[in-house]
Amino acid sequence: MTPPRVGADADPEPLHHPPRDEDIFVKALAARRHHRAAPVVLMLLALLLTGGVYAVLAPSSATADTASTANDVEEGERLFQANCATCHGPDAEGTSEAPSLVGVGAAAVDFQVSTGRMPMQANGPQALQKPRQMDEEQTAQLAAYVASLGPGPEIPTDEMVDAEAGDASNGALIFRTNCAMCHNAVGAGGALSEGKFAPALYDVSERNIYQAMATGPQSMPVFNDATITPDEKRDVIAYLVEQRDGSAGGLSLGSLGPVSEGLWAWVVGLGLMIGAAVWIGAKSS
Amino acid sequence: MSTETASNTGAPTTPVGKAADYLDQRTSIGVAVKEFARKVFPDHWSFMLGEMALFSFVVLLLSGVFLTMFFDPSMALVEYHGAGPETMQGQLMSTAFASTLDLSFDVRGGLLMRQIHHWAALVFMASIVVHMMRVFFTGAFRKPREINWLVGTVLLILGLLAGFSGYSLPDDVLSGNGLRITDGVIKSIPVIGSYMSYMVFGGEFPGEHIIPRLFTIHILLVPALILALIGLHLFLMVLHKHTQYPGGGRTDKNVVGYPLFPVYVAKMGGNFFIVFGILALMGATMSINNVWNYGPYDPSPVGAGAQPDWYMLFLEGSLRLMPGAGTEWVIFGYTLSLNVLIPAVVIPGLLFTFLFAYPFIEAKVTGDKREHHVLDRPRNVPVRTGLGVAFLTAFIILALAGSNDLIATHFAMSLNQITWAFRILFFVGPVFAFWVTKRICLSLQRKDRELVLHGHETGRIVRFANGEYIEVHRPLDEQERWLRVNYDAHRPLEIEPATDARGVKRRGYKSDKRWQKLSRFFYEDRVEPVTPAELAAAHSHGEHDEIAPAAHTSEVTSGTDTVDRER
Amino acid sequence: MSENQNPNTSQDVTTSTGTAGHPERFSDPGVPEHRPRLTDTDPKANKRSERIIVLLFALSCLGAIASLVAYFTVRPDGTTDQTRLSTLLLGVTMAISLLGIGIAAIHWAKALMSDHEHVDERHELRSTPEVREVAVKHLTDGVEDSGIGRRGVLKGAAVSALALFPLTFAVPLISSVGGDWNISKFRHTIWTSGKRLAYDPTGRPIKAADLTVGSVAHVIPEESEEYMASHEWITEKAKAVVLLVRLNPEDIRSDQSPEGETWSYDGIVAYSKICTHVGCPVALYEQQTHHLLCPCHQSTFDMADGAKVVFGPANRPLPQLPIAVDDEGYLVAQDDFAEPVGPSYWERLK
Incomplete structure (x- = not known):
């Protein structure tokens, strides 16, 4: 249940490795070829791939890693068009599928993208955390672009x-x-x-x-x-x-409260005691 | 030892002898020792389940005494600055909560004792439940033990009360919300509900009286009642002598086992240390009820996973399952909230009524007035076993429904769908469980018949001169056979006709008829034990005693329809 | 398994029972023969068991001593790690000292004490007729002696006295145990006209402009700090807590404002946080669906639709707190709730 840690300093593989996308692509294709969402997923993946390739081919902006520049906004827009515009609309003003991003701020983008929730993989009750698909720099560019659309919460400082x-x-x-x-x-x-x-x-x-x-x-x-x-x-x-x-009293048992405590009381407490009772009641050989 | 005066016999010379003599001259303890020292108890692991409950209770008393030395059940508000965790410093809290923090973090071994106490409470209730299951499924509640079953059921309820009053004492957010739910339930009681709420809380919820009141209930009233009833429970157990499982030489007129002194003194004493040791191990390694996580009680917050301890979960579950729409009625301007009353009062009422009433119902439909000291194998009373499993199924479904949010997150399911599934399962599950259990019992009984009639398969194939192949069966030894044939297959009650010989209608016929119906439900489907004649017949079909190729799987049931149903 | 190819035998079994010289039932084979244990037959095994038992008792002693050592050497300093270490060491050594004794005693009983089964006779529990006769005579003699059957007035007086004396105990108890018994307090909260809404738990008053769409605020009435450190406050807070949500005004389908009144302000709605089911604080607000979920029993209320129940065991919507904005832009209550907050009770509509 616990997704891998995606921290501020965690920097998973960047998109310079198309095989990663290929893997997902192939597996998804194999397993869900007949799923009715398959065309949508395919298209999303194709878009992702295009975006990835574009990012590789596009001139690197790694040197400009300070405050967002006009260049960042431009790069961000490109990334947006490639990865996000399908759902959020070409102007980021939202569609029936996804909300408008005008005024959500850089913080929202950084949160959603750095935790891997966006770009979204599949429709479900909610977007799930997964390995991030954009590296630190791309995220910053995307955030710069969205922040340029309207004022919103900024990325907090350390x-x-x-x-x-x-x-x-x-x-x-x-x-x-x-x-x-x-x-x-x-x-x-x-x-x-x-x-x-x-x-x-x-x-x-x-x-x-x-x-x-x-x-x-x-x-x-x-x-x-x-x-x-x-x-x-x-x-x-x-x-x-x-x-x-952790907990001062020992194993935290998930800190889920009385239900997990009750379960452990039955499994460990009663389990050991009944085990002991069976031993006590058994005839010695 | 002797009850005569020491001067009449030779005066004891050893120190032990002198002490015993001193005591006996003043208490005639010799009589008690003569009576009880070598009293025989039968041996079986399942007879230790009640012991587990008893010993958990002793651990509760011991660790509880430790805790009362440091716990201050006051609701006076203090700003906390103490040894507790950093996250609690400077917060406004009741003295009860603050002293819970101090006894956990400032008193060495205090947290260990708190955790042992809480684990012991959970295990106490769990072992009461498994002990009751053993008593129920083996029919140990039958005459003469019906009263002791009632005493035990009251002990179960007192245990619930002890647990509830105990976990509310630290005055934390979780238990405070539990009290608030209790208040909501009390308010739903017609006519007197509002006043009962005032009675419990000394005014409006939460007020400033509830923790001291619960403390008195928790450390004085309930434990005193539990101790008294445990005394009665054990007194009746000794008076009745313990039940025993069926087997060679075990009858309703004797008890076969080992003497109290020394075997059971060692085994029971040893079991006490084992139970205590396991609880100490749990208290040492597994944290429980970290109240500093929940924080001091404040009526505004609530945490995800707001549940009571496991033995109250069934109530929580029934509250969660009840749909609210259309269940609050207004009668002459008065409000009747069935959405609370049914799940929190009526359903537990029904569950406990079943527990209290069952021994008497079964005795009535069996028409049996004998004393029973040899236990039933659960398969030999299929309807009782089925009803017990159905009851447990209902209890477990309610407890799971009380955990539906955790099921939702841990199994990635929708909370609403789980709730709907349990709403249906609560009605369907027990019926299905009853049916399946009853069928399994009947099948096991038939398997026993097969085994008695034809013996064990040996896997040895023999070919006769005429080309016939048979598998050799090894007959059961007489102990094995006795276990499988020594039971009563009760038949439905037979009642006197509606009219007497002169055609006059008999009073009480209708009531008799109803009981007969219930009796049919219990005993219509049954499998009779093998009789010697049947066994002989089975053997005579074969060429040799140990070879019984021609089988017949007969069971005798009343009414031809049931014979067909059994097949 | 043997085959079931003889479906008709049930008949002849019934007829053959009790015939052909066979008894009705099998007879009890008696207590099974005693089988000696290894420790009964092998002196070496016997000695080994004894040694194990001695070792276990010794281990228990060591555990107890180790427990004392742990007690004096590990001093908890208030940190989580140190408390955990102290608890672990004290508990594990305690467990060793206990389990050592327990396992040793049981092993002793099982391996070395005699395992020959004894048989005790049971006696029917009912007393013999002679005893019963004497008992009944004792009772009738006693009744006769007391004259209770003859002296009717005396009987009545005794019964009356016994029936009345508990009142001397019960009346003072019952009259005080419920405080002032004034259950009309259920109807009112401390919200009054013009009282400012403040953040829970900090007590900062809330400006309407503070709330962005999608915001949620847990709200208490603005009170003095002294009052907020009193018991009275906790009891009042238990009824007064409110959940404030700002929605897009066009998302609001309805609220509870009566004709001619406006209880919401520019998409801001305030509803009681106390569940109408059994009184848990309802607090899980889902921004996208505008649903408010109770974590206790999962009653779900639609904040965009007058807090109507959409799922779960609650029956009534959460009562709405009418709000407005004062001159300084702070949110204030227009009045107390129009109906009692929290769970239903018998006199709720009276």
Whole structure:
């Protein structure tokens, strides 16, 4: 259930390796050739591939890795047209399939793309986290383009998401009231209606946590800087980072609450005790 | 030992002898020792399930005493600055919650004791349930043990109450929401609900009285009642002498096993240490109810996975399954919330009524007034076994429904679809489980008949001079056979006719008729044990005693229709 | 398995039962013969078992000592790691000392103590007729002696006294146990006209402009800090908490405003957070569907449609808090809720 960690510093294979896409392509083709969504998937994949090839062939902008430049916006638009425009529309103003991206800000793009949720692979109750398909630089370009469409939440700086600087106790208060009902008290995740779910937060990078609060991806509501101030957001991050130490009492058993505890009481407690009882009751040989 | 005065006999010389003499002169303990020291108990692993519950309870008392030394059941609000986790510093919380943090993080071994206490509570309830299952499926509740079954069922309910009052004590968000649900359920009770809510909370929810009240209930009232009833439970067990499984030499008139002293002293004492040891191991390695994760109670937040401890899950599940649309009625301006009343009051009411009433119903439909001390093999009473499994199925479906959000996330399913599936399963599941179980029991009984009549297959093929092949069957030894033929296949009740000889209508006929119907439901389908004559007939078909090629699989049932149904 | 090729035998079995000199039932073969254990026959095995038992008891001693060592050497310093280590060491050593004794005692009982089965007789539980006769006589004698059958007035007086005395205990208890018994408090919350909406738990008042579309805010009434550190506050908060959501105004299909009133403000709607089922805080807001889900029993309310129930065990919509904006742009309540919040109760509509 836990997807691989996609952090701010994680940099999975860039698109210079078309075989990766080919693999997905071939497998998908083999397994789902007769699926009625096959043409759509095929087209998406073809677009992806085109985009990938384009990115390889296009002049590299790796040198310009500071603030977004006009060049970034331009590159970003190209990437957008290749990977995103099918659903979000050529002007990013949304279609019946997907929402408008005008005013969602760079933070939304960085969140969705760096966690691999976008580009979306298949329609489902919600977009799932998966290995990212665009590298750091491409993501930045895409973010620069979307940010240029209208003002929206920006990508937080490292200092804004520094757990060390946050107050975990205040974070606990904020998290408990605003987040725990979906994400569970320590961020183990939980169910929403109709097959949707709030993901576990243990492996989510600090930057992504911040961005999710600021932009409200998918089912999640928006917590803008008035609802939860940037300082409070950092406190929430501090609280969640604190949880990575595990539980003081031993194995955390998933931190899922009484149901998993009950299950373990039956399996381990009753299991061992009945095992012992069978031994006690058996005749010695 | 002697009940005479020491001066009459030779005065004891050893220190032990002197002490025993001293005690006996003042308590006549010699009589008790003579009576009980070598009392015989039968041996079987399933007879230790109740012991597990008892010993978990002892562990609960021990660890509970430890916890009460440090726990402060006050709802006075404090700002926390203590040894607890960083995430709790500076928060406003009740003293109860703060002292829970302190006893977990400041008292060495405190967290271990808290975890042992909570694990022991979960295991206590679980072992009560498996113990009841053993008693139910083997028919150990039959005469003369009906009263003890009632005592046990009351103990189960007291256990629920002990657990509920206990896990609410730390005054955290999770248990606080549990109390709030309880308040909602209480309010749904017609006429007196609102006043009962005020009675429980000393005013409006949550108020400032509930934790001290629960504390008194948890450490005084309920444990005292549990202890008293455990005393009664064990007294009746000793008075009745323990039941025993069927087997050679075991009858309703005797008890076969090992003496209390020394075998059971060692085995029971040893089992206590094993139960305690396993609980210590669980407390050492597995965290439970980390209240600092949930935070101090505040009426606004709630966490995903808001569930009670496992033994209350069935209630949670029934609340989740009940559809709300159209189930709140207004009668003369008064509100009747059936969407709460049915799942939280009526359904548990029915489940417990079944538990309380079953021994008496079965005795009535069996028309059996004898004492029973030899247990039934579950297959030999198919309808009882089926009803038990159906009951458990309903219980398990409700518990799973109470976990539907976790099922949804862990198996990537839709919460709403799971809920619908369980709504249907709650009605279909138990019926299906009953039918399947009953069929399996009947099949096992038939397999037993086969085995008794024809013996074990040996895999040895013999060819006769005339070319006929047969497989040699090895007959059962008499112990094996006795286990399989020594049971009663009860028949449906026979009642007196509706009218007497003079054509006068008999009073009570209708009621008798109803009981007869129920009795037919219980005993219409049955498999009779093999009789010596049948066995002889089976053997005479064969050429040799140990070779029985010509088989007949006969079972005797009342009514020709049922014979066909059995095939 | 033997074949079932003889379907007609059930008849002749019935007839043959009890005939041909066969008994009705099999007879009890008696207690199975005792089989000696290895420790009964092999002195070496016997000695080995004894050694194992001694070792287990010794292990238990070591466990107990190790537990003391762990207690004095590992000092929890409030960190998660140290607390976990202390708990682990204390628990595991305790378990060793306990399991050592347990396993040793049972092994002793199983391997070395006599395993010859004993047979005790049972006696029917009912008392003998003679005993019963004496018991009944004792009781009738007692009744006779007390004269309870003859002295009717005395009987009545005794019964009355016994029936009345519990009141001396019950009346003071019951009259105080429910506080002031004023259940009309269920109807009201501390929301009043003009009271500002504030963020939970910080207490900052909320400006309408703060909320972007898709935002959700958990809301409490604005109160003083002292009040928010009191018990009264917790009890009032339990009824007053509100969930505020800003939707696209065109997405709102309905709300609970009566004719001629507007309870929402520019797409901002405020509904009670207390579930109408059994009172859990309903808080899982799904931005895209505008559904609000209760994590306790999964009642689902549609925030864009007057908080009507779309799934689950709740029956009534969440009550709406009428809101407006004051001169400074802060959100304020127009009034208290129009109906009692939270679960239904018998007198709710009275």
